[in-house]
Amino acid sequence: KKNLIVFGTRPEAIKMAPLVQEFKKHNDKFETRVCVTAQHREMLDQVLEFFDIVPEYDLNLMKPNQNLYSLTGDIILELKEVLEDFQPDYVYVHGDTTTTMAASIAGFYSGAQICHVEAGLRTHNKRAPFPEEINRQITGRIADYHFAPTTASEQNLLKENIDPKSILVTGNTVIDALMDSSKRVENLENAEIEKLKALVDPTAKLILVTGHRRENHGDGFIRICEALKEIALQNKDTQIIYPVHLNPNVKKPVYELLSDINNIKLIDPLAYPAFVWLMNQSYLIITDSGGVQEEAPSLGKPVLVMRETTERPEAVEAGTVILVGTNKELIISEANSLLTDNLRYQTMTALHNPYGDGKACERIVEFIVKL
Ligand code: UDP
Numbered sequence: 396k397k398n399l400i401v402f403g404t405r406p407e408a409i410k411m412a413p414l415v416q417e418f419k420k421h422n423d424k425f426e427t428r429v430c431v432t433a434q435h436r437e438m439l440d441q442v443l444e445f446f447d448i449v450p451e452y453d454l455n456l457m458k459p460n461q462n463l464y465s466l467t468g469d470i471i472l473e474l475k476e477v478l479e480d481f482q483p484d485y486v487y488v489h490g491d492t493t494t495t496m497a498a499s500i501a502g503f504y505s506g507a508q509i510c511h512v513e514a515g516l517r518t519h520n521k522r523a524p525f526p527e528e529i530n531r532q533i534t535g536r537i538a539d540y541h542f543a544p545t546t547a548s549e550q551n552l553l554k555e556n557i558d559p560k561s562i563l564v565t566g567n568t569v570i571d572a573l574m575d576s577s578k579r580v581e582n583l584e585n586a587e588i589e590k591l592k593a594l595v596d597p598t599a600k601l602i603l604v605t606g607h608r609r610e611n612h613g614d615g616f617i618r619i620c621e622a623l624k625e626i627a628l629q630n631k632d633t634q635i636i637y638p639v640h641l642n643p644n645v646k647k648p649v650y651e652l653l654s655d656i657n658n659i660k661l662i663d664p665l666a667y668p669a670f671v672w673l674m675n676q677s678y679l680i681i682t683d684s685g686g687v688q689e690e691a692p693s694l695g696k697p698v699l700v701m702r703e704t705t706e707r708p709e710a711v712e713a714g715t716v717i718l719v720g721t722n723k724e725l726i727i728s729e730a731n732s733l734l735t736d737n738l739r740y741q742t743m744t745a746l747h748n749p750y751g752d753g754k755a756c757e758r759i760v761e762f763i764v765k766l
Contacts, residue, residue, distance in 0.1 A: 398427040399483035403434030403494030405442055406686045409667055411489050412446035413571035417756035424764060430477050432456050432470050432494045441666040452477045463493060470497035478505035485510050488534060491527035499537040512568060514541035515548030516706040523704060524610055542759050544750060545709050565758040566751020569689050574753040580672045587669035594660055599634035600678040600734060606701060607640040608683040615721035616645060619701055620652035622726035627658050630734050635659045679733050688716050692748040699729050709749040
């Protein structure tokens, strides 16, 4: 049987890399090829390099001032060539990006069976987050097989009358990637990690911050920055390290508001190995990222999530993350509490991570083998 694994952004690459590696172990049963749309370019390439993946097809679609209309159209048209060339039996897509949605449609047109990894996440509001929620809902309609990370995501699919036999609860593949990587980065020769070692203040409690979400652009990021400034000023024994997303809607307010505070270090986005290393060094993580809130609890790191709604309620219920939105006072009070209340901190770090055990990809491959 022939597998085509399609992805385009950094988080998809991180979460699909262990699936590519798992399928490559089964070369006797499958011919597996990778197609990248390169919806992100540099942020994707560093992940491919770290996981030693050389895509058979590279659509190289990233353009300046890219918009959703042209990106969607380009992906469908360019994938047509790939699908006609390789004629896969299965097309694998991940999550909720434009690549995911467009590749599902193209794969469906080709007659392949569509396998959705990280299926069933929902906010149930098709406009929030935009366009991710509608991307995953459309992909859920098209997909033949749904690899749901948790039972909550399985339940979302069942409520949409998806055939239970087509759903498998696997855990999130991000944990497969992280388990492999966090071991590897400890002994990795890596210039970026060496630079970080020089930057990190070993006497301080390290707070790692990331943020990029469209719904936080504008006032949201201003409130986030004001909160971070307050946390840094009130807690001189902490150091905030913030790899700032390159999007000007993020970069501009962050550099304007946080540039000259001694214990805040603004740096460029990090390649995945350095980021994993830094997560490991942190005391607390403040983020609006989906992937980071899944990863951090399995490293025993508490997370404040800067989102109003979430398609990942499991961690909130498990207590490994706290939703703080972009509410300045709440971000400050929850951070201060975790910096000073040792018992609360220790309790949170000991909680069970609901997102998996690192065997998601094994389960997916086993399922496909049996079809
Ligand atoms: N990440 C990274 N470098 C960074 C920030 C994040 O490699 O500077 C990784 C992180 O470990 C996680 C993924 O990128 O696996 C999350 O990506 P992002 O926050 O862009 O997207 P989301 O998960 O919100 O879709």
